[in-house]
Amino acid sequence: LDVINLDLRGGSGDYNTSNTFLHGPGGGGGGGVLWISQPTIPLSFNFDLNGGSNGVNINLGNNAAGATPGQAGLVHTAFTMPYTTIPADPNILDLDISTTALSCTAFDFKGAAVIKTAPITNWVWHWGDGNTSAGQNATHTYTATGDHTVKLVITDGTGCSDSTSAVVTPLALDFDFTYRQDICEPLTVQFSGTGAANNPYWNFGAGSTSSGQVNANHTFAATGDYPVRYSVSLNSACTDTLEKLIKIDIQQQDIILTKDTTICYGTVKQLRSAPLLGFCWFPTDYLDNPLSPSPVTSSPNDITYYLTAEINGANLIVNGDFSQGNTGFFSDYFSSVINTTEGQYHVGVNPRNWNGGMSDCTDHTSGTGNMMMVNGAPTADAIVWRQTVSVQPNTNYAFSTWIESLVTQNPAQLQFSINGKALGTPIAASAQSCNWNMFYTTWNSGSSTTAEIAIINKNTLLPGNDFALDDISFAEVFVKKDSVKITVEKPLVTANADTVICSGKPVQLVAAGAQDYTWMPNLAITDVSVSNPVASPVATTQYIVTGTTANGCVAKDTVLLNVFAKPVISLQADTAICKS
Known part of the structure; x- marks a missing residue:
């Protein structure tokens, strides 16, 4: 036989190279065990069963610090292996798993x-997520999506075991919903589902539901908090439901800057309001433009106008007006002081200085400040601007920005996104350069405590696609209502009835219905600025009185004085006549 060399020595202990005993050297490992079937050790066997050497503290004089060498190994001869000549007869012939999805x-x-x-005396399920269960049948709910390998291990009464595996795939439906009060009818709410949209189902409470529509409207009976549930399904087993507590609130606040006022009949009045998002004037009668936050009324009668609007709270965005420069936000585009290619941006004042082919536009905030200028790249879904803010759960927020085109060709197509989910439809910059337009959408935070808000470029065309952003805002939004009463004054000034007088005879003129008066013409009249002057015309005269009320409203009346000349009486001269 060939010589057989066996190295069964124990391992050596580790050495300590530090200057302290905090980490001492290791002890040596014990030698191995050699089993030989022969009664004596064959001469062809060469083996080493010595224990391993211990380590020492090298920097402390090779001090072993208590570490010892390992013990020598052992040799056992005449070893026999028990076995049987009877073929194995398995008790477990087959094992199978059947699965049924109960939910997603x-x-x-x-x-x-x-x-x-x-x-079978023992059934053990290994769910593939670190958890186990016992029993022939079991149910399990996963907290993570993706493929999971389920293993079933069984043991019979003889102690024999068998196992089999199956793969299940828990699913998570990616969906959400937003809502917005109808500004003109604040108790009516517009609900919009996003993401997965199979078999949509809405439950508004009080037995009111809607099915088959991703977008639905519902009118609530009064203000208050209402639980609303939105469900979508992937199949008959996988249905997921999202519930939010909807707050229907209308706050009374001075959002109309114009105070209750009186106007003169036939004149107009401009109604001015505080900064608004969405808004609605009611009624719209006699308003020149009900879609303007500051329309002009020409009402001929007394009227009260009501304004309902979405009003922003405090802006949560840091450096939303870019006054602090290129800081506080992330972008997939690259910052460049001079624009040389697509996919670059710059925070500055003058687009033409950044790129000579762009228009000489100004910022939105002040006309002299910074804005974010962008040369869009033909890359789908590039993040132009992104920032993360903390939010309160179940709260409505408004996300808005001002956009202008820096060239007229191929205006930007942008999309709002929060926590990776698109909001609303893409928004387009104006086809006219240097024309600022505001876009906004509302979002309900649900259970979220943070919001990663982003503006994404959906335009993939190479020419144009150059734009600027400014005054980005993300703030809690409130629905508020105010009113203004317009009183229309219709003054009526009255004077004496027309009359006939003799030439030079004085007549008392009297006017009423105003505060101040002016008489015309200024002929044969004692005082043209009082309500009751005395007129003594020598010829027929029509006097016109103009009255002005305390509100500055003017009205007129007239009085005609028909003057007759004094009669001429002629008498013959004295004469003498005979009696009778």
Whole structure:
């Protein structure tokens, strides 16, 4: 036989190279064990069963610090291996798993085994997520999506075991919903589902539901908090439901800057409001433009206008007006002081200085400040601007920005996104350069405590696609209502009735219905600025009185004085006549 060399020595202990005993050297490992079937050790066997050497503290004089060498190994001769010549006769013939999805993430499992005689005494399920269960049948709900390998291990009465595996895939439906009060009818709410949209179902409470529509409207009976549930399904087993507590609130606040006022009949009045998002004027009668936050009324009668609007709270965005420069946000584009290619941006004042082919536009905030200038790249879904803020759960927020085109060709197509989910439809910059337009959308935070808000470029065309952003805002939004009463004054000034007088005879003129008066013409009249002057015309005269009320409203009346000349009486001269 060939010589057999066996190295069964124990391992050496580690050495300590530090200057302290905090980490001492290791002890040596013990030698191995050699089993030989012969009664004596064959001469052809060469083996080493010595224990390993211990380590020492090298920097402390090779001090062993208590570490010892390992013990020598052992040799056993005349070793025999027990065995049987009877062929194995398995008791477990087959094992199977059947699965049924109970929901998107929950499954029912049933184990089935075919045996001969010895019953199965133990069933253990390994769910593939670190958890286990016992029993022939079991259910399990997963907290993570993706493929999970489920293993069933069984043991029979003889101690024999068998196992089999199956793969299940828990699912998570990616969906959400937003809502917005109808500004003109604040108790009516517009609900919009996002993401997965199979078999949409809405439950507004109080027995009111809607099915088959991703977008739905519902009118609530009054203000208050209402739980609203939105469900979508992937199949008959996988249905997921999202519930939010909807707050229907209308706050009374001075959002109309114009105070209750009086106007003169036939004149107009401009109604001015505080900064607004969405808004609605009611009624719209006699308003020149009800879609303007500051329309002009020409009402001929007394009227009260009501304004309902979405009003922003405090802006949560840091450096939303870019006054602090290129800081506080992330972009997939690259910052460049001079624009040389697509996919670059710059925070500055003058687009033409950044790129000579762009228009000489100004910022939105002040006309002299910074804005974010962008040369869009033909890359789908590039993040132009992104920032993360903390939010309160179940709160409505408004996300808005001002956009202008820096060239007229191929205006930007942008998309709002929060926590990776698109909001609303893409928004387009104006086809006219240097024309600022505001876009906004609302979002309900649900259970979220943070919001990663982003503006994404959806335009993939190479020419144009150059734009600027400014005054980005993300703030809690409130629905508020105010009113203004317009009183229309219709002054009526009255004067004496027309009359006939003799030439030079004084007549008392009297006017009423105003505060101040002016009489015309200024002929044969004692005082043209009082309500009751005395007129003594020598010829027929029509006097016109103009009255002005305390509100500055003007009205007129007239009085005609028909003047007759004094009669001429002629008498013959004195004469003498005969009696009778």
